[in-house]
Amino acid sequence: MTQYNFAYLDEQTKRMIRRAILKGLAIPGYQVPFASREMPMPYGWGTGGVQVSAAILTPEDRFKVIDQGADDTTNAVSIRTFFERTAGVATTTATSDASVIQTRHRIPEEPLTEKQILVYQVPIPEPLRFLEPRESETRKMHALEEYGLMHVKLYEDISRHGHIATSYAYPVTVEGRFVMDPSPIPKFDNPKLGDMAAIQLFGAGREQRIYALPPYTKVVSLDFDDHPFEASKADHPCGLCGAEESYLDEVIIDDAGGRMFVCSDTDYCERRQAAGHVGKLGGKDAA
Amino acid sequence: MTPLLSVQGITKRYGAHIGCADVSFELFPGEVMGIVGESGSGKSTLLNCLAGHVRPDTGAVIFDTRADGPRDTVTMSEPERRMLGRTDWAFVHQNARDGLRMGVSAGGNVGERLMAVGARHYGDIRDTATDWLERVEVDAARIDDRPTTFSGGMQQRLQIARNLVTGPRLVFMDEPTGGLDVSVQARLLDLLRGLVRDMGLSAIIVTHDLAVVRLLADRLMVMKSGRVVEAGLTDQVLDDPQHAYSQLLVSSVLQV
Ligand SMILES: Nc1ncnc2c1ncn2[C@@H]1O[C@H](COP(=O)(O)OP(=O)(O)OP(=O)(O)O)[C@@H](O)[C@H]1O
Numbered sequence: 001m002t003q004y005n006f007a008y009l010d011e012q013t014k015r016m017i018r019r020a021i022l023k024g025l026a027i028p029g030y031q032v033p034f035a036s037r038e039m040p041m042p043y044g045w046g047t048g049g050v051q052v053s054a055a056i057l058t059p060e061d062r063f064k065v066i067d068q069g070a071d072d073t074t075n076a077v078s079i080r081t082f083f084e085r086t087a088g089v090a091t092t093t094a095t096s097d098a099s100v101i102q103t104r105h106r107i108p109e110e111p112l113t114e115k116q117i118l119v120y121q122v123p124i125p126e127p128l129r130f131l132e133p134r135e136s137e138t139r140k141m142h143a144l145e146e147y148g149l150m151h152v153k154l155y156e157d158i159s160r161h162g163h164i165a166t167s168y169a170y171p172v173t174v175e176g177r178f179v180m181d182p183s184p185i186p187k188f189d190n191p192k193l194g195d196m197a198a199i200q201l202f203g204a205g206r207e208q209r210i211y212a213l214p215p216y217t218k219v220v221s222l223d224f225d226d227h228p229f230e231a232s233k234a235d236h237p238c239g240l241c242g243a244e245e246s247y248l249d250e251v252i253i254d255d256a257g258g259r260m261f262v263c264s265d266t267d268y269c270e271r272r273q274a275a276g277h278v279g280k281l282g283g284k285d286a287a
Numbered sequence: 288m289t290p291l292l293s294v295q296g297i298t299k300r301y302g303a304h305i306g307c308a309d310v311s312f313e314l315f316p317g318e319v320m321g322i323v324g325e326s327g328s329g330k331s332t333l334l335n336c337l338a339g340h341v342r343p344d345t346g347a348v349i350f351d352t353r354a355d356g357p358r359d360t361v362t363m364s365e366p367e368r369r370m371l372g373r374t375d376w377a378f379v380h381q382n383a384r385d386g387l388r389m390g391v392s393a394g395g396n397v398g399e400r401l402m403a404v405g406a407r408h409y410g411d412i413r414d415t416a417t418d419w420l421e422r423v424e425v426d427a428a429r430i431d432d433r434p435t436t437f438s439g440g441m442q443q444r445l446q447i448a449r450n451l452v453t454g455p456r457l458v459f460m461d462e463p464t465g466g467l468d469v470s471v472q473a474r475l476l477d478l479l480r481g482l483v484r485d486m487g488l489s490a491i492i493v494t495h496d497l498a499v500v501r502l503l504a505d506r507l508m509v510m511k512s513g514r515v516v517e518a519g520l521t522d523q524v525l526d527d528p529q530h531a532y533s534q535l536l537v538s539s540v541l542q543v
């Protein structure tokens with residue numbers, strides 16, 4: 001694959017992206033504009049995350065890609081293959097073995113360490129976009145910390161549903177300053193954003209924004225005094241590994257429409273099963 | 288007594304063209320000032336200069352702030368000016384769509400300013416919104432409906448509630464009754480008059496409509512070609528206009 005520079009992007013582009021990343025780390029939660037490049041994949045496939053990964057990968061890294069918690073979706077496989085080909089880096093599905101993890105829609109269940117970097121694919125980086133479409137105005141609102149609109153959004157949620165129904169991309173305040181969209185992770189994952197040992201980088205390709213959370217950053221989910229934030233999940237144990245504390249997906253298991261709840265983090269679930277944990281449906285589905 | 292607002296030599300040009308020129312006046316707490324004049328005479332330009340939406344070329348707009356006393360709002364920092372804009376000042380647009388969030392429920396529209404200044408108790412915000420909808424005679428049962436489902440008069444009343452909920456001290460209004468049916472206008476005027484009196488509001492009202500100033504304004508300024516040609520007590524100006532243009536304005540000729 002000598003027709004590409006290491007990790008596809010040329011060194012000048014990588015330096016530009018690294019500068020944006022460093023700026024993002026210096027101002028946690030602030031959206032840094034960057035000149036997004038065309039990548040050989042559609043935007044919906046996480047080109048922002050891919051560019052961030054390309055800029056930070058080194059030949060010694062071990063790379064993991066998760067999509068909705070799984071390593072084996074088309075999207076995850078193609079991004080992993082892309083970097084195997086263009087960077088020749090080792091890859092893994094094991095969270096604890098990876099040094100760089102690119103993700104869409106989830107934070108791994110296993111706590112990350114200071115030796116790891118988590119890269120998020122972000123479709124819409126602007127948390128104020130829902131109520132204020134003008135970019136010039138949202139920029140000013142961030143600059144002046146005018147965040148009343150975020151609570152209008154939550155107010156609308158409660159007035160319509162009786163509770164805060166926002167369950168993905170749930171907005172947070174970073175270090176008491178910038179309001180940030182954590183990308184469409186379930187709000188169940190929000191508490192993991194704060195005080196995390198690993199570096200967290202967020203890349204939005206189409207919108208040309210990078211933002212970041214350095215290790216051990218204070219991250220607080222927005223809420224009302226009388227409607228406090230709750231990191232909810234389906235109230236079941238995992239059908240395969242019996243885990244009580246992990247985020248679950250509901251899956252159809254047979255033609256008769258039978259369903260069960262299983263860990264969305266497949267690596268976590270498989271490890272638990274390998275360690276002998278069994279859920280109610282574990283034996284039956286194991287084949 | 289310190290004026291609430293002291294306007295000193297405000298001039299705004301659009302290129303070579305004059306928007307408004309050398310306007311000065313004082314507004315005292317609890318006073319309502321009317322600004323009348325034909326289309327293009329500079330009323331909106333002046334109002335927008337006073338409310339911080341447009342930066343005047345020259346002049347000062349001294350507002351008696353709660354915290355620091357009289358301050359020139361033209362030269363203060365933008366964050367300070369925007370803070371005034373959502374606390375001590377209110378701005379009622381002629382077109383309710385310019386002053387409302389059409390995609391947000393009536394309750395959310397009224398609650399926005401409360402949340403912008405730090406209200407974080409949903410139940411309290413909702414109670415206050417309910418109270419304000421009733422004060423502006425919008426059925427509280429409509430609290431979760433969007434303004435798109437409201438009539439023009441209701442939208443305008445909602446805009447007023449949304450502006451007054453934080454207890455501002457100075458309200459700017461640009462043709463608040465424009466574009467409404469005559470009967471709807473009358474009801475809105477009654478409502479405005481009641482609110483201004485009950486809350487002891489100071490206000491600056493721009494209008495074409497001499498009936499509006501007769502009902503609401505203590506004092507009146509008549510503008511022509513960007514300049515104030517006559518100013519005084521409302522009844523005095525309307526009943527005994529001195530300037531030829533004012534005479535023309537109050538005569539039936541221009542009162543269409
Ligand atoms: N953004 C602008 N650019 C250039 N000229 C402007 C602009 N806004 C207003 N003007 C001009 O400034 C003058 C004053 O306009 P302004 O809108 O203040 O008048 P007005 O008294 O509010 O009129 P109306 O009663 O029609 O609302 C007019 O000649 C107008 O054409």
Ligand SMILES: [Mg+2]
Pocket residue numbers: 330331332461
């Ligand atoms: Mg006007």
Ligand SMILES: [Zn+2]
Pocket residue numbers: 238239240241242243246262263268269270272
């Ligand atoms: Zn499991």
